[in-house]
Amino acid sequence: MTAINHELAQLLFPHVERTPHDWLTQYPPRSLPDSAFVTRYAPSPTGFVHIGSIYASLVASRVAHQGGGVFFLRIEDTDKKREQDGSIEAIVRNMINFGLSPDEGIIQIEPEEREVGAYAPYTQSERVAMYESFAKFLVERGLAYPAFDSETELDSLRKQQEAQRVRPGYYGVWARWRDAKIERIQEKLAQGERPVIRVRAPFPNEARVKLHDMIKGDLDLPANDNDAVILKSNRLPTYHFAHVVDDTLMRVNLVTRGDEWLPSLPLHVQLFEAIEQPKPKFAHIAPIAKMEGTTKRKLSKRKDPEADMTYYYVAGYPEQAVTEYLLNLANSRFEDWRREHPTTPNSEFDFKLDDMGKSSPLFDIVKLNDISKNVVASYTAEQVYMTSLVWAKQNNPSLAALLEHDRDYSVRVFNVERMSAAPRKDIVNWSDIERACGFFFDELFSASIAANGYPFPNLGAALMEQIIEAARHFDPATLKETWVIDMRALAEQFGFARDNKAYKKEPTAFKGQFGDMMMVIRVALTGKTNTPDLYEILQTFGVERANRRLDQAIAAVRSGENAR
C-alpha cells in the first residue's frame, strides 16, 4: 500500500472505516459439511418472473438441498432505473408456489414481508457499505481507481475504437483516468463530479483463465484486461462487483447462473483474486430457447408469452407439471425415473449438474402438455377439484361458481374414469376443464347447444327418437356389463349390428354398427361426439338429469332444427 494510494482511498472513501476483514469476521464461514453447496437465486426486480429464472433456481435449490446445503434468495436491485414495483412479491410468490422456498432471504410477503438468515441483508441496495469497504481496499492496493469520463466521452471513445477497428473497452491507452495525477482527481471532486471506480486490470494481459465449470466442463478463457466499472457514480456496485463481494460474504460456494455470464467470468475471477478471497465453483446454465423462423434465441420477455410464469398460472398448469418439465429439460434421465417411480415426490429424484446439457434446449409446449396430462391424471378427484377451484376463482369465475354450487357433483365429475388402472388423460390444465368436462354442468351444456346445436349423425329423426327414448330407461343399479349387453340387444332390435365383427362382415345388412347407435345417445346426453364412457356419465348425471337431457334432445330431433 503506497502512501499515494492510501491518500487516494481516503479521498474517495473518507467515511468508510470498516475493512473487508471486519465484514468477513461478521459473516464467518458456514458450518456445513465440505460436500454441501451454498447456492443462491439472485434476480433483479425488473418485471415479471421469467421461466428461465424458475429453471435456474430449481437447479440451484436441488443441488443445495440434496447435499444438505443452503439455498437463498438475494435481490439484485442495483439498477434503480429498471426496477419495477411488485417484482419482489412476484418472485417470492413464484418460489413458494414452485416449492423453491429459499432458506434465507425474503421467504414470505404475506401477511407481511419476512427476511431470515444470518447473512442479512439479502438486498443489494442495503449492502452498499460492504461494497465500499472492498472498493476502498482495492484503491488502497492500487487495484482500482476513479474515472470521471462522461457518457458522451465514453461514446466517442467507443466510436474512435470502432473507426480504428480495435477492440472496444477501457484499457491500455484508452484508459484515460488509469494513471491520473491525484491533483486532477482532487480538482474533479472539488467541482462536485462523481467518479466511477474501475478495476486496474493488468495490461497487456496474455494470461489465460483455466477453470472447471460444473456444467460446461474445462474452460480456457483469455484473462481480463479491461478496466471494468465496479462502482457506478451513484456508488452502487455493478453486477460484477456485487457478485464477487456478496458471494464471498454470504459464503456461496457454487454459483449457478445463465451462461451469458461466461464472457465476464475472467473479470470475476480477477476480482476474487484482487480482494484476496477464494473463488466459488461455477455452473453456467444454458438458457431455455425458442425458434423464431430459422434462428434460435433465448425465450424473450417481450416476445414470448410463455417466458412469463403468469402464462402457466393463467392456463392452469399444475406447478408440479411445470417443475417436472423443467426437471426433464435439466436432466433427461428424469422421465425414466418418473416412470419407475410414478408416485414418488420429484424432490427425491437424484438431480445431477453433470447431466445438464451444454447447449440451449428448445422450449416445447407439446411435451409440457404431455407431462401435465399425466400429472393431472395422477391427482385424485378431490385434488383436481380443490386445485382447479383455486384456479377458476381467479381465472374463470363462472366455472368457479359452478364448481362451488354442487361440490359433491363436481367431485364425482372429476372422478369419471379416474379410479381405474388407466385413468383418463384428457385434461391438460385447468383451462382445459370446460372443454373436457363442461357438458356435465347444465349451464355450460345449454350454452353449447345454443351455440352449436347437436352434432347428431344422419340416421333419420324417427329412429333417433326411438333410440333416445330407449335410453331413458337407465337403471343406476344395473352393472356396466349388463347395461352394455342390454344396449347391444337394443341395437340389434333397431337394426344395428350387435358388434363390429358382424358389421364388418356384412355392412349393408345393417343400419350401422353398435357405436353408431350409441353416438346418438352420447350426443343427446352431452352435445358432444367425444366424451368419457357413457355408463359412467349416466351414473354421474343421475336419472333425473339424464332424462331431462334426453327429453330435450327428443324435442330437438322432433323439431328438426338441430339435426344435421
Place this chain on the structure above:
RNA sequence: GGCCCCAUCGUCUAGAGGCCCAGGACGCGGCCCUUUCAAGGCCUAAACGCGAGUUCGAAUCUCGCUGGGGUCACCA
C-alpha cells in the same frame, strides 16, 4: 468483427473406441382393443453437420471447416 461456448431423429436426449447398420421419450403415421373420445398395447418413418487424421475398429479421440448461440454498458 474480436473473444467464448455449443453441435446425435422435428423436439428433449442416451451414448465417455468395439455392446450402435445408434436406444428412450414427446410428436407424427399405422394396426389392435373399443359404445365415441382419451388411455393402453404393438409397429413404422425419423438423427451421429462436412472433411481430414489417430486406430484393426470412431457418434465417441485430434485438427480443420461449416453452422448455431452468447458476449463485447455507470443492465443484470
